[in-house]
Amino acid sequence: MAESKETIVMFPFMAQGHIIPFLALALQIEQRGFNIIFVNTPRNIKELRQAIPPCSAIRLHEIPFDAADHGLPPAAENTDILPYSLVIRLLEASASLKPAFTSLLAGLVRGGAPPLGVVADIFFGWSAEVANELGLFHAVFSGSGGFGLACYYSMWLNLPHRTTTSPEFTLPDFSDAGKLHVSQLTESFITADGTDRWSVFQRKNLPAWSNSNGVLFNSIAEIDQIGLAYFRRKLNLPVWPIGPVLLAGDNRTRARKQTGMTPEYCIHWLDSKPPNSVLYISFGSMNTISASQMTQLAKALNKISYLNFIWVVRPPIGFDITAEFRAEEWLPEGFTRRVVEEERRGLIVHRWAPQVEILSHESVGGFLSHCGWNSVLESLGRGVPILGWPMAAEQFFNAKFLAEEIGVCVEVAGGVRFAIRHEDLVEKIEIVMSESERGKEMRRRAGEVKEMIREAIRDEEGFKGSSTKAMDEFLEAALLMKKTTQLG
Numbered sequence: 001m002a003e004s005k006e007t008i009v010m011f012p013f014m015a016q017g018h019i020i021p022f023l024a025l026a027l028q029i030e031q032r033g034f035n036i037i038f039v040n041t042p043r044n045i046k047e048l049r050q051a052i053p054p055c056s057a058i059r060l061h062e063i064p065f066d067a068a069d070h071g072l073p074p075a076a077e078n079t080d081i082l083p084y085s086l087v088i089r090l091l092e093a094s095a096s097l098k099p100a101f102t103s104l105l106a107g108l109v110r111g112g113a114p115p116l117g118v119v120a121d122i123f124f125g126w127s128a129e130v131a132n133e134l135g136l137f138h139a140v141f142s143g144s145g146g147f148g149l150a151c152y153y154s155m156w157l158n159l160p161h162r163t164t165t166s167p168e169f170t171l172p173d174f175s176d177a178g179k180l181h182v183s184q185l186t187e188s189f190i191t192a193d194g195t196d197r198w199s200v201f202q203r204k205n206l207p208a209w210s211n212s213n214g215v216l217f218n219s220i221a222e223i224d225q226i227g228l229a230y231f232r233r234k235l236n237l238p239v240w241p242i243g244p245v246l247l248a249g250d251n252r253t254r255a256r257k258q259t260g261m262t263p264e265y266c267i268h269w270l271d272s273k274p275p276n277s278v279l280y281i282s283f284g285s286m287n288t289i290s291a292s293q294m295t296q297l298a299k300a301l302n303k304i305s306y307l308n309f310i311w312v313v314r315p316p317i318g319f320d321i322t323a324e325f326r327a328e329e330w331l332p333e334g335f336t337r338r339v340v341e342e343e344r345r346g347l348i349v350h351r352w353a354p355q356v357e358i359l360s361h362e363s364v365g366g367f368l369s370h371c372g373w374n375s376v377l378e379s380l381g382r383g384v385p386i387l388g389w390p391m392a393a394e395q396f397f398n399a400k401f402l403a404e405e406i407g408v409c410v411e412v413a414g415g416v417r418f419a420i421r422h423e424d425l426v427e428k429i430e431i432v433m434s435e436s437e438r439g440k441e442m443r444r445r446a447g448e449v450k451e452m453i454r455e456a457i458r459d460e461e462g463f464k465g466s467s468t469k470a471m472d473e474f475l476e477a478a479l480l481m482k483k484t485t486q487l488g
Contacts, residue, residue: 007037008035008036008478009119010120014040019048020374025141026058063100067093070096088198092197114134118131125207128140129211137477138213139212140214140216142215143218144219144393145401146226148227150231150234151397152393153206155185157173157203161190174230178400180400186396210237217243220243242467246381261353266357270361270364279307280366282370283370284375286392288314290318291317296421302335303426310349316330325351355375355378359379359382365385372395380453382450389412390414
């Protein structure tokens with residue numbers, strides 16, 4: 001599409017769930033004939049050097065950042081090593097990156113090679129103003145889906161649960177979302193009153209999106225019209241659903257620290273299991289559950305004697321998330337020996353597993369997930385239904401969307417304070433993993449969504465899917481703005 005090698009500057013927030021989709025998008029744009037400058041803090045850049053494929057020419061640019069200057073632990077440049085209570089501090093600290101980012105862009109402009117535009121994170125609303133001042137095209141990129149992020153956006157601007165004594169409420173500017181319940185809110189929402197740190201940050205950050213030239217969503221138009229329509233109406237900006245934007249399995253493996261279980265071992269184990277017989281369990285890159293919840297989940301897995309599973313475990317809430325997992329302390333006595341070693345129907349994986357490869361295997365019949373959007377797309381792109389256990393951010397709204405609007409999810413629990421019983425977990429797991437009518441219908445519906453995703457990204461002579469067209473429109477808008485600016 002580009003007549004010459006135009007450059008796009010990309011800048012994600014310092015969290016693996018943001019960096020990974022940004023890198024996937026960067027690789028897609030690069031394949032269309034554009035240069036990429038990928039910006040982040042030093043430790044994230046160091047890890048990205050290992051994640052970028054050898055054939056890529058993406059340029060990595062470090063912006064100085066000292067976590068200790070902001071009351072954060074040393075080297076805390078990514079949410080993956082922070083307890084959730086400190087995530088807001090890293091968000092606040094990210095505003096300190098503005099001068100260095102401005103200097104980078106201004107230097108490119110002064111040097112006679114202004115970039116075509118900037119693609120920045122949803123948490124970097126301030127970057128739109130920087131781009132505007134330098135006459136550059138700017139787009140916000142959300143690694144989240146439209147519906148979940150619309151609920152999240154509306155919640156922070158309105159805090160509707162504060163104006164009613166009922167546990168149920170609606171969003172004043174997003175009635176299409178239906179009713180929400182206080183049990184679907186994270187701790188930061190529940191304690192928010194408009195003056196708390198999260199509210200102060202988001203009420204400055206979110207409205208700043210309106211200074212952008214458009215919003216990119218890691219979603220597809222066919223399933224996400226309600227949420228996408230909200231942002232078109234709210235921001236009066238173009239909205240481009242370009243998803244799914246996902247790293248290929250080998251690239252994602254390079255993007256993660258090499259701790260956990262190898263893809264080869266997992267695939268070998270999965271090859272020995274019948275189709276749709278394995279439940280994959282993972283709570284994402286920065287989430288974990290409480291010790292009591294871990295015990296109840298283990299009891300449920302033990303009770304369903306026919307169930308095979310792969311469980312990615314991390315130390316429970318209250319313990320160092322980067323520490324070694326102590327199975328004898330956090331799991332029922334004898335669980336690992338009995339279920340993993342003797343019955344050989346379970347795998348306990350520490351910290352990280354090759355998720356894409358696992359979900360792609362025909363033996364996997366369900367995914368017990370925190371409903372982070374990257375994981376949702378990886379699951380639905382392979383026709384795997386979801387058991388939702390949301391933890392943070394917009395994940396509760398994603399679970400609601402998947403269960404009520406799409407019909408591919410059963411909600412299991414919510415958050416780390418949710419008191420669960422293993423008997424209830426057994427019931428929910430069996431809905432998806434047994435041959436129940438509801439389970440069959442969820443699997444059928446997940447298969448339909450898989451085909452929708454496949455069609456959305458098709459790019460063949462005579463046919464372009466909706467996501468391919470949206471990507472074209474985004475890049476054309478950036479090129480048109482630069483051409484108009486030059487003519488002016």
